[in-house]
Amino acid sequence: MEYAIETSNLKKYFGDIHAVDGIDLKIPKGYLYGVLGPNGAGKSTIIRILSAILYPTDGEATVLGFNLRKEASEIKKRIGVCPQELVIYPRLTARENIHLIAQMHGIIKKDYKERTDDLLGRMNLLDRADSLSKTYSGGMKRRLNVLMAVIHEPELLFFDEPTAGLDPQSRRVVWDFIKEFQERDCTIILTTHNMEEADDLSDELLIIDYGKIIAQGTPSELKGKLGEGDIIEFKVRDPKNRNEIIERAKSLSFVRWGKKLGKHRIVINALDGLRRISDIMDVVKVEMEDISVRTNTLEDIFIDLTGRRLRD
Ligand SMILES: Nc1ncnc2c1ncn2[C@@H]1O[C@H](COP(=O)(O)OP(=O)(O)OP(=O)(O)O)[C@@H](O)[C@H]1O
Numbered sequence: 551m552e553y554a555i556e557t558s559n560l561k562k563y564f565g566d567i568h569a570v571d572g573i574d575l576k577i578p579k580g581y582l583y584g585v586l587g588p589n590g591a592g593k594s595t596i597i598r599i600l601s602a603i604l605y606p607t608d609g610e611a612t613v614l615g616f617n618l619r620k621e622a623s624e625i626k627k628r629i630g631v632c633p634q635e636l637v638i639y640p641r642l643t644a645r646e647n648i649h650l651i652a653q654m655h656g657i658i659k660k661d662y663k664e665r666t667d668d669l670l671g672r673m674n675l676l677d678r679a680d681s682l683s684k685t686y687s688g689g690m691k692r693r694l695n696v697l698m699a700v701i702h703e704p705e706l707l708f709f710d711e712p713t714a715g716l717d718p719q720s721r722r723v724v725w726d727f728i729k730e731f732q733e734r735d736c737t738i739i740l741t742t743h744n745m746e747e748a749d750d751l752s753d754e755l756l757i758i759d760y761g762k763i764i765a766q767g768t769p770s771e772l773k774g775k776l777g778e779g780d781i782i783e784f785k786v787r788d789p790k791n792r793n794e795i796i797e798r799a800k801s802l803s804f805v806r807w808g809k810k811l812g813k814h815r816i817v818i819n820a821l822d823g824l825r826r827i828s829d830i831m832d833v834v835k836v837e838m839e840d841i842s843v844r845t846n847t848l849e850d851i852f853i854d855l856t857g858r859r860l861r862d
């Protein structure tokens with residue numbers, strides 16, 4: 551298999567902060583690779599290292615066959631980066647912003663003019679293409695930020711939380727846009743803390759926490775690791791005896807595991823949990839403020855591994 555990105559023991563330390571702490575990756579060409587993790591996990595730092603913006607503290611990486619330490623300029627020519635923080639010139643229109651990036655990449659006018667309008671249309675920005683971008687809403691700016699990463703048709707794309715802060719409809723527009731690049735065999739690295747996004751788009755994904763990989767695989771492999779069963783989550787009025795409550799629940803043969811979550815919650819994984827919810831209530835014998843049942847999600851893997859949510 552050919553890899554777009556290979557890293558070994560990649561690290562980035564900022565003083566005492568181990569933002570990226572020994573990451574080994576092999577990302578096959580043409581994959582959409584999701585990077586899922588909570589705030590501060592190191593997602594953006596990984597992207598900034600792999601897109602040759604930040605120099606790693608330690609470790610090695612090859613991007614599109616080029617050595618990250620020695621051949622950064624070759625890498626930069628071939629990639630597109632949509633950063634988490636918007637990088638848009640507020641006094642230029644959307645069209646001018648994209649043209650500027652195209653010129654920086656040395657694309658000739660005839661090519662970029664047509665391509666720009668096509669891109670603006672696909673992101674529903676055509677009717678505002680000639681207004682100054684400082685007059686755009688947050689969601690419009692974010693969609694423009696995505697377009698600016700792709701005008702030069704790179705073979706490797708980094709999207710750092712491209713859908714953060716978008717309404718559901720705009721989010722879908724961006725997802726469809728990204729999927730088109732996936733169909734064209736681009737390699738895409740996408741960070742998110744939206745588990746539906748990671749689940750729906752990723753060919754393979756990485757869950758990271760404190761700069762380390764805590765799980766890796768296809769979405770179904772990862773969910774499969776949790777095994778069958780439903781997730782039952784409830785909030786207890788008095789959080790003191792949560793360990794005992796979990797032990798009582800685990801005495802039931804169909805309960806696979808239980809975890810404390812946050813200050814007041816308990817999460818239980820139970821086979822056929824929906825039907826057996828009254829059996830569970832009978833043994834846990836606790837006053838609940840609310841209760842919900844769902845099938846396994848990627849977030850439950852994170853809860854299982856860390857006892858925390860991806861997003862609080
Ligand atoms: N330039 C910097 N100087 C010092 N610390 C930094 C710097 N950049 C990142 N960090 C720290 O490194 C850690 C990882 O940050 P990073 O931005 O990679 O997280 P993230 O997973 O992208 O989070 P988010 O979901 O909030 O975007 C954090 O603790 C952050 O404070």
Ligand SMILES: [Mg+2]
Nearest residue numbers: 593594595634
């Ligand atoms: Mg980030």
